[in-house]
Amino acid sequence: MHTVEIVLLVLLLGALTGIVARYIRAVPLPLIQIALGALIAWPQAGLHIAFDPELFLLLFIPPLLFADGWRIPKREFFALARPILLLAFGLVLFTVVGLGYLIHWMIPEMPLTVAFALAAVISPTDAVAVSSITRNLGMPEKTMHVLEGESLLNDASGLVALKFSVAATLTGLFSWNEVARDFTWMAVGGLGVGALLGWGFSHARGTITHRLGDVAATQMVLLLVLLPFAAYIVGEKIGVSGILSAVAAGVATNFGDLERSSYISERMQTTGTWSMVESSFNGAIFLLLGLQLPSIIGVTLHEAGHHDAWILVGYVAAISTALLLMRWVWLTLGVHRALSRAHHQGKMAERPSALLNLATTMAGIRGAVTLAGALSVPMVLSEGVPFPARDMLIFLATGTILFTLVLGSISLPLILRYLPRTAESPTLREERLAREQACLAAIARLTLSDEELQKHDAEWIAMRQEVNGHLTQEYRNRIQLLDDGSGTASTVEAQREAPEVVRQRKLRYVLEIEARLDCIRAERDRYYSERQAHRINDESLRSLVSELDLQEVAMRKRLAVARRAAGLPVGDI
Incomplete structure (x- = not known):
């Protein structure tokens, strides 16, 4: 042969x-x-x-x-x-x-x-x-x-x-x-x-x-x-x-x-x-x-x-x-x-x-x-x-x-079969704590900077603050789940039904996806910081970052669709 x-x-x-x-x-x-x-x-x-x-x-x-x-x-x-x-x-x-x-x-x-x-x-x-x-x-x-x-x-x-x-x-x-x-x-x-x-x-x-x-x-x-x-x-x-x-x-x-x-x-x-x-x-x-x-x-x-x-x-x-x-x-x-x-x-x-x-x-x-x-x-x-x-x-x-x-x-x-078992392995505990830190980093990223406040009008700021408040509560709920050990962090819910008529709702949807993307990037940066500080290992880093990468790819596609629906330029997302 x-x-x-x-x-x-x-x-x-x-x-x-x-x-x-x-x-x-x-x-x-x-x-x-x-x-x-x-x-x-x-x-x-x-x-x-x-x-x-x-x-x-x-x-x-x-x-x-x-x-x-x-x-x-x-x-x-x-x-x-x-x-x-x-x-x-x-x-x-x-x-x-x-x-x-x-x-x-x-x-x-x-x-x-x-x-x-x-x-x-x-x-x-x-x-x-x-x-x-x-x-x-x-x-x-x-x-x-x-x-x-x-x-x-x-x-x-x-x-x-x-x-x-x-x-x-x-x-x-x-x-x-x-x-x-x-x-x-x-x-x-x-x-x-x-x-x-x-x-x-x-x-x-x-x-x-x-x-x-x-x-x-x-x-x-x-x-x-x-x-x-x-x-x-x-x-x-x-x-x-x-x-x-x-x-x-x-x-x-x-x-x-x-x-x-x-x-x-x-x-x-x-x-x-x-x-x-x-x-x-x-x-x-x-x-x-x-x-x-x-x-x-x-x-x-x-x-x-x-x-x-x-x-x-x-x-x-x-x-x-x-x-x-x-x-x-x-x-x-x-x-x-x-x-x-x-x-x-x-x-x-x-x-x-x-x-x-x-x-x-x-x-x-x-x-x-x-x-x-x-x-x-x-x-x-x-x-x-x-x-x-x-x-x-x-x-x-x-x-x-x-x-x-x-x-x-x-x-x-x-x-x-006869080796003693631990309730929570050290790696899982480190991942849970890293997820908490990533949530806190995402919440910090949601705070509007002075530059953003000066750059946009009152309508944009009001909608963005509404979105940020909603996402902040979402992340706090995740932290609560992680703190009491009752479950692992669920992925950020990204599916939203895009409005068909009101432009404000379309714009709010765009702002929400952009805010979620900012949060994902903040979470990923924190995971890399946790790895460089040796608080998690390489396996945990790859696992945690892989989740965020998949979310970001999906979010980018949704953002492109939402921008077109709102009549906004797509550009490089």
């Missing part, structure tokens, strides 16, 4: 499985996609594709990691930096060394450097799979933020560790000093390159859109989609981590977005585009894993013989169990103190407990990066000799993905 046809088929199946998952809520979407991919590829005449790991890394991983860096709440990321770094770098090192020696001891025919490579491959976690399993099951918010931050960074640390392990296998040379130096250069250099490209793009975008406004929104969104690929390629070309470069570019671009509150069209297009990219690419990754599964199992069993099949399955179970056990030990001994300190400082609402540690352990699911890393191992050494135990490495890595995914799908819902 042609490459283009394969891509189209994978995207189609990804969309269809996403719909199917809405009806089969008991089974996580990644498992459905893996099973479907394996079913399509399993028969002798099934779909078999040649998998290029380097192309896979370039096409799928940079945009997904960029999106994660762009979306992840920066306040929580920096507030919980210590436990995140301990998991993303400390746990990866602990896993590579400890599990590498265990694998070599358990499978003597696998050289130590190859065992290190396998341990490095299975060290990155997949927060996307975790979120798909735990959606609506009550995973504590801050714990999920820690898992997202860990997944964001340990992809890079795991793949960098894999590079050194493969290099040691190819050359037969290994030096801890050289590894530490090269790792530091690749990590710091990758973060620096990505941050520089993200900042440069944000600055250039700000300069262009300051002159053109939202006219160039579509082009800006297209350039934003291409930015993670540029960051990855530039990073790889100069010898630093392209993955960390893509992550840093996403984080830097998000900081630039905090100064772009007025560009509604671009923001809505960006949100829709990235939602589509993330959904399509995540689905494609797990489908590709399923498509590769029959061939991986077939090749390994053919070489090992059917009598050794159960031994290989035992290796998968032993390695996966040891992987999760090491994660639990690291969480209990290495990260527990950092989490407790974050809890006492108010940065983490949930108190670290044995049950929470168990949930975090079972959330160590492996996914797309593990598959890509395993398949990126070269087939031959420099002398043309086959890479030792390559097929077994790929089989064990794939088995670990399936083992942790199935175990997490079963255990996480059971564990989360």
